[in-house]
Amino acid sequence: MGGKTPFAWVARAFRVPGEERRSLVQTAKATAAAVIAWIVATAVLRLPQPFLAPYAAVFLVQATVYRSLRGWAQQVGAVSVGVLLAAGAGQVIPSVTVALGLVIFVGLLIGSWRGFGDSGVWVGITGMLLISYGNATEPVLLADRLLETALGAGIGAVLNAVILPPLHGERLRAATSRLASAIADVLDKTAELVRGGETTDGLDDRMEDVRSLVAEAEDAIGWTREGRYLNLRGRGETREEPLANLVSLWHPLAQLIDAVSEAARSEQPFRHPGEHARGVVGDLLEALAEVARSGDPAELDRCRDLLGEIDHLLVTPTDEVTTSIGLGAMALPARRLVQRLHAD
Template sequence: MWHALTWEAAAVGRAVRRCVTQSGTERDTAVQSLKAAGAALLAWALAGWWWDAPMALLAPWTALFLVQSTVYRSLLSALQQVVVVMVGTLLAAGALMLTHNTMVAMALVLPLTVLLGNYARFGAHGLYAPTAALFVLVYGSSSGIDILHRLLETLLGAVIGVVVNAGVLPPVHSRRVRHLRERLPRDCADLLHTVADGIGTPYDEERTRGWYDSAVRLTDVVTELRAARRWSDESNRFNPGRRLRRSVVAPPPADWDITWDGITEHIRATMRSLSEAAALPEGVPGILSALLRAGGDVLGSRDGETDERRRSLEAATAAHHRLTSVLADDRHETTPALGGLTADTHRLLADLSAVVGAWDGDAPRDDRRQSAR
């Protein structure tokens, strides 16, 4: 127990230090938290202190939850919350006026508002429908002026929450896309180099399964990239500050996401064929080692290493030609695994050629680094 508490305290300390010293998720979370608290304070100052509204709590309560992670989400959440609060309030007021009995009105309204709150279009804000109904039923505030106050205060809080989120450092989420696009080439290169070093040793089922698992994790990174891309695109929708914040670099374009999808998928297929290849013809492990090492050199090369990258691609292509020759040579005993490896590495080389073309000259000079990385 003490160890767990110590570890948690250390993790919190590291997060606080990163929040202060560098930009990242921790700082983004801190900024959004402070904005939400500020929006709630501003809403209370207007509704509770200046306006002296009878239901002033609704304004800061609404503003607090509408400082969302994107401006678009704040707008959508504001619409959802205003609608569900309005519906819940009107249903409760109508039921109370009709029955003149709190228990009967509650029995009529709560099942309907809870079902309404689970409607997918309302998202997490759907539960505010029965909550708003309970406020009306429990406190008996069902007069026209009370209902009007509830709706106006909710609307005030929604407006303040949206304006604060959009006007004060509006969030832009492009950092994750850039991070994953830089990580993919590095992780692919590391795996190919690891396999090239180990393929010449005797077959080990557990080790080849580990290679395959690592390749599957690469495809998971591509899935993360797609999710980060959607998140980045959403953060730019209706965001008034994205053109004013010079520190925010545009994320790499999506043109080459499908290429990296192909590269990771073909690496995964190659690792699967290797895991099934208990025995390969003589000389094939050495050829595969040279091919995969050269492919890793292509992906692990840095900006400006154009000649080295081209030479690595040529070396990988030459190794694949030798592999094809072994497959076609009647003097060698071929196996289904060898045919699968030849086909898988051929598709991998095709994608590597496309990436090298993008890095070295087929893409416009200003877009080369972003288009592939």
């Protein structure tokens, strides 16, 4: 769970449309799918012991319609094999203990076939449940298990496609805008910190927000690619490259924040750059923030000029920066940020 505490995780889910909020929405959808599957199986179809219906519904709330439909086929296939395996073992093996061990062993082996995907484990689990519940020799109950699985999986897949379905192109654009804004805000905050006008208070929370949005952005890219399959609304024209480039900023940004925070907390003067050097770094961070927000090529050119000035400070023997470890620690990740923004 992201964040330092459960409260922070929940607060971030409501404040930032990132990984936490996506998890919260998917959890709510899976819960609703399980409850609906149970109600239909018990109140409408009046199936006895319909435990597989809510199970299947939960696992079919996936990130894309394609993934849900693929999962439906895999899960129904895996459960069908598990039912047949349990039926065969129940007919020829009189000992429940022996049948249970054999069904689990063979079922898990069969389930390891990659065609079953993540649903492969259901071959062994289904067989185990049927043997342990004593249903393996009752054809009517075996048929009920297949019906329950198909019902639950179908409800999960449909609910996932209808309730808050992934809006692939829109999600990609929104993720790009949110991540660019969050990165720019962190850079502005860091610029103030470098100049000595701010403390590190709140910077960790901002970085957690960026980390959450990076995770959401990576998912959005994957969903966009996968969501083109079976997407009746078309492929869309949204480009993935700008968002992928922003995601690539995460590691140098984290390194930069670590260097700045360490220098700000240090009581040793040689760890922190002098006032002029800090001003140059602050200007660079503000220019990087503007590039992240708007992609302004003029600001990117200014970033390169400021990097050149930092290089000059690092090799020029002045009283201010001769022993400044902090400036060198900040310069390297800042250079990587400029390079990756330039690659956009």
